[in-house]
Amino acid sequence: MLNYIAKRLAMAVPTLLIVITVSFFLMRVAPGGPFDGERQLPPEIEANLMAAYHLDEPLWMQYLRYMGNLVQGDFGPSFKYKDFSVTELIMQGFPVSLELGALAIALALLLGIPMGVMAALRRNSALDYSLMGVALGGIAVPNFVIAPLMALFFGVILGWLPVGGWNGGALPNLVLPVIALAIQQIAYIARMMRASMIEVLGSHFIRTARAKGLSEREVILRHALRPAMLPVLSYLGPAIAGIITGSVVIEQIFGLPGIGRYFVQGALNRDYTLVMGTVVFYGVLIVLMNLIVDLLYSLFDPQIRYDDD
């Protein structure tokens, strides 16, 4: 097992190196620079800015400088947010995104799995159709539509919950963004769970279990549920990484200090160091999430074992 983990981590190094290199040069190919804005700067001022951020050096030298700093764990200063380093920005924003994302995923699993199982057990019934109808709605309506509507209804009209803001992560401030973030995941998971449950219920070992005279409850909980959850599990890796870093819209609408917005803002502002920082961070996160999911597989699927050879 440890051997396997070490091997996987070693394999991640060249992957990340390629991701970083490609991103670095792609970012520079994009037209416009960090100082191209509505206000054009006099040549003297622009020269000073370029020199201050080493942008006047040849690109290969900038690349080597960046990689050199990166190896020492230094993401460099943000071009736009000058009073903070990129590391500080990510470290301040990540806990917020993590909390939001983890709660949203937990909520999605808690609701999505039972919804899918119920729909599968009452296949083609009114319950099935209504659950799957709701799920389809959850997938079809994008969260940039749902979120402002929820904010308007629960925040402005009813006045039950704050319309936005983080407030140190207070529970009332979490409710709307977590739900908004989870809706789509609930829908995906419910549909995935239903499909795989139906498949598992039709397989031989379930027929055998039933033939042994086990109660329906025992058949579902002890035999069918675990294998039926495998597709959901493999979906979770990228979903978690995506939900943690990619809640851009939700963070923007509710004004939350997470790291999702740094992706978009960084790219739009040509804040090279900030974009690179988030890319590296996201890359590492995906590699780790995929590894964890693969390890979890062995718990759920008896056919998979990562034994030391």
Next chain:
Amino acid sequence: MINSKKLTIAAGVMALAVQSLDLSAATLRIDNGAEPGTLDPHQSSGTWESRIIREMFETLVSHGPQGELVPGLAERWEISDDGTTLTFHLREEAQWSDGEPITAEDAVFSLRRLLQPAMAAYNANLYYPIEGARAINSGEAQAETLGVEALDDHTLRIHLVRPTAWFMQALAMNEAAPLPEHYLSEHPDNWIAPGRTPVSGPFSLSEWVPQDHITLSRNPAYFAADSVALDEAVFYPIEDANSALNRYRAGSLDISYSSVPSQRFDWVQENLPEALRVSPFVAEYFYMFNLREESPFSDVRVREALNLATRREVITEQLLGMGQIPSSWLVPRVTEGGTRGQMAFADMSMDARMARARELMQAAGYGPGNPLQVELRYNTLEDHKRIAVALAAMWKPLGVDITLNNSEAATHYAAVNEGNFELARYGMVATINDPYDFLGSYATDGSAARSTGYHNAAYDELVTQSSRILDDEERARVLTQAQQTLLDDYALLPLYDYVNTALVSPRVSGWHPTPMNVHPLRYVSIEE
């Protein structure tokens, strides 16, 4: 899907949280529109930064409640007859929030720091009128050679290369604020830190959570601390204008500086009339013509024809409808200094204008049979698109075929800066409330001149001359003449003067609409 009991409990907790916030008496909650990139006065570049910095660092010359210039750390000053020597007398009682006295040395230190090339200050060029400033900023001279000296602890002298009419405006900017040399020399990096940075203004920085909020607290050491009514001001970086509006409606904001979204403007006007504040802004919306030889707009007849055929009222009234002022000039009318002038067609009927426009196009060799093909560039935004589409329709009868090309801001402005366009949307927002900010951009070495290739020696001379005139009336005359020269060349296609929109709770008093969007908090109070 969600347990309704839990929701009710959550709502109750929230209600408590809201109440406890309201208990801390004079707290003003402000939507700042964006997250400040920095609170270092020398590094800042946007209003969302200067709005906070201004409260922390008092300038020698400051802003009054209506945005007018008033004495700040300097209680009075003298200007020599030739206009090149400025002597400032600093308030003797003024001290930093850590108890150290604020001295003329702090002012000298700050201006030298501002102009060092390594500081890479965005607005350093506004201080080039000071002797030696340009050479220092270009790395050709040492900071110590700057023409600024402390005659004693409380007397500062600034030597200018030439009289400069707008220099007082530059001194009222954050960049020129004296900085605490005693603290900065010990903590040159990361000197902006909540609870530690010594400040000279009415408020000090007490909390900064990036992308969440910034809290300023009353500075008891401020020279006019007794007159400051607010205990605290909290700034939220809300980027989404609709969210800002919702949060204002929910009662969690007292002031919102995010512009009211144009689709919601009518609704806000109807439902929040007591909060909506609309006022003219020192900013101009216009299209740049590329005047270089290879561009179709190198022909003045084409430029005049497009200007004639543009119905600006349609854009300001029917498309935007927020009180924008249709313009045929570059310097917004609200700008100080009394610059006038307009394009020649102002009194012509629309029919006469169209007839003349057709003649001009024909003379230039264009017409329905031989249309003028032009690419119009704009940065991606719904309103910019609507305006571009409307203009394309207005010009169609002249035989003008517009291709729209939108790109995100950085790409758009890079193309404009490089002169890589034919016709481009532009928004010019004043840095200082002076016509020079606009007219200078089309003069020698100005940014618009570099983008468009505009050059007119007579115009350059008038603009240069205007900055040296200290008599207001005489200066207004020269500035008007300069602007008229530019307009007679049809060097640009002006559309409208911008307006500022803000939401201000009726509980707030002492807040006034100002042309530069400057609202010093020391004059603001909130009803409990």
